[in-house]
Amino acid sequence: MTCVYDAVVLGAGVAGSAAAKALADCGWSTALLDRHRFPRHKVCGEFLSPESQGTLARLGLEEAVKELSPSRITRTELYMHRGGAIAIPLPGAAYGISRYLLDAILLRAAETAGVLVRQGMTALSVQRRGELYEITARTGHGNGTEKLLARSVIGAWGGAGLKGIVREGLSHAAESYVGVKMHYRARSDGRSGQSGSEAVELYFFEGGYLGLNAVEDGNLNAAALLRRDDIPASHRSVAAMLEEAAARHPRLRERMADLTALPETASAVSPVRISLRPVPWADMPLIGDAVCRIPPLCGDGMSMALRSAELCVTFADRYLRGGLTLPQWERAYSAALMREFRRPLRWGRLAQALLGSPLLSHALPGLARAAPWAAAGMVRATRLSARVLKSHPELKGQ
Template sequence: MRPASTHDAIVIGAGPAGTSAALALIRRGWAVAIVERNVFPRRKVCGEYISASNLALLERLEIGDAWRAEAGPEIRRVGLFSGDTSVEAPMPRSGPAAGNGFGRALGRDVLDSLLLNAARSAGAEVFQPCRATAIERDGACQAVRIQAGAANSRDEAAILRAPVIVAAHGSWEPGPLPSHFAKKSHPSDLLGFKAHFSGSTLPPDLMPLLTFPGGYGGMVLADHGRMSLSCCIRRDVLARLRGSHARERGSQISAAETIEHHIVARCRGAREALAQAHLDSPWLAAGPIRPGIRPGYAADIFRVGNAAGESHPIIAEGISMALQSGWLLAMELSEAASGQRGREAAGRRYEAAWRELFSTRIHAADAIARLAVGTGGAALMEAVVRNFPRALTLGARLSGKTKPVPGLTEARPAGGG
């Protein structure tokens, strides 16, 4: 085993939450290691929309210009495609404190590479592809055992040491670390799917919410003309649909084919947007989704992104919450007193700041998702939106799409040490 190397913080996971935390800490003079098990670029189940509330944060992280150069068109309208109903309304514009503008979409294969490259250039020591297999107390620090290569790799292991561990590994997959979560399957689980399409006729400035029996989804035009379609569907509904198709055709079809057929058959707006489109890359699947708020700190392990808390993707705020949670944590850690007590106090402040910024949108997303998936809920949503289209604008505002990120105006200039 290679000798241990010591850092100020070790970030496990190089998605938007982990790299946001790493970049913000490095800008404040911290020595940071990032452990990422996947090779980039990588595709990932995600809605890919980045709200306008993040514009000022992207500038602070010094990736604003690169993001603007790569991302898709500004999303100036929000819509609802449900059954035969297609309604749209203006997307609220962010104010000066949030960056003045509209959100845009960027594929995770592009975004994650952009963020990780920025962190590496800023000074992060990146271990990729490497898996964190254990975390153990080691005096004043914690020791993270990492293993290079794939899960069955016999490559040499190494030890990284740091007083602070940032768990940015998400919540969808179980693992051996104390920050991972146990998984149990339930018929009501929501499973996530995502695919890119080329040749879609979806208006470039429109992001519609899709509702269909047993699930919901969204469409948005991302980078390079790719239309991103992401969705969730109940496990039991998907199983019934697959069984029905198998009986009708005499053979089983994939879960992805089933969900695509289901959306096209039950949602006219999606059907029209996909009429001339073709699949750009294979469907991805993930989950189950576990919305809710979880402990943000325990024993010098700080959770960010989905590991800290997860919203129903119906409000398209996953990337926003990831980026912003990493920033919130870095602010609290950079101001923490030294030693265990200082980190514990920072953990309590971080949890409070996290809840203040995100709890309302998590609860609102839960209510909207239950309505969309529940019996008769989609019809009720259609009726409300048809008679009051501005409900879509109001919902976008309540979901946090224009809410400024705390601490940006008070923070020291990027690179201030």
């Protein structure tokens, strides 16, 4: 007889693993699929914002993350391509932590909570069959497929989308970028001792930007977002693209010259589209980057992924208990998500536009020095606000 899961989560990034664990914690039989095997390197600035820590704590994941000894980050340093710099304190300490370790530990937490984890399994389609969903997935590297049945499905497949399901969301995406990342070791002669610094450094240049911060082992993660049509055809490797980024910013070039690349940590993703409109539901609830891809420079993508997982599972639990119909779940979750994400999305887009404009970015350091409260306010505005998190009418009576 075919097993029917209460929930199947498609994608085991931060959003998917967190959601699957939360569902299992509520007592629901849950399967979690990912096309990759873990641990794996992933393109990300690896800056886990202060705002994400409350969500991690509520999901029972805070201790597991702390045990990885993440680096501590307390301020943002912005370096403009014409030489100006702005330092902005963060509203609390952020973590620098590799996705290699973070995603693996979240997956393990889900497994420990009782989730059936299927790695190397690619979801191909999701069909509604009466009261159930039928998920067709490819297993391993061959052409073999398997079908799973579930009472509910959550889409957590990240920004790329699942063929035929989130086209609507992506069709609103603007420019397309290449994302690359690689870890670097600071030179032992002490010249690049800034790796011990508590800053996330953001360098802006023509055609993109690069973030640099320490991760758990004291190495530095460099992650860049580069306009696709701006990369010379000869630059095929991650190292070549990061060198190209450094060549566009004198201060960054100097900084990178002092670091030794660790090629085994390299990772790339293309295209990266910054979505302009969140899509919380597409035949099923979506969480994390599947909802929308915020400008990475906000450094809040993982926080929003975790929070959307938490919100979604609150309603999934009620649905599975029979307290909500599917249309009620859709309405309540969509409204709650839009209420929380609207403000950080709006400000994130504005920040991206300001910092990407050569003219405005030239004037920004002077403006930030004249009105430091405005710069700090801008950073706060791109984040999920703790106040908004607590004020959901949908969540009353939890």
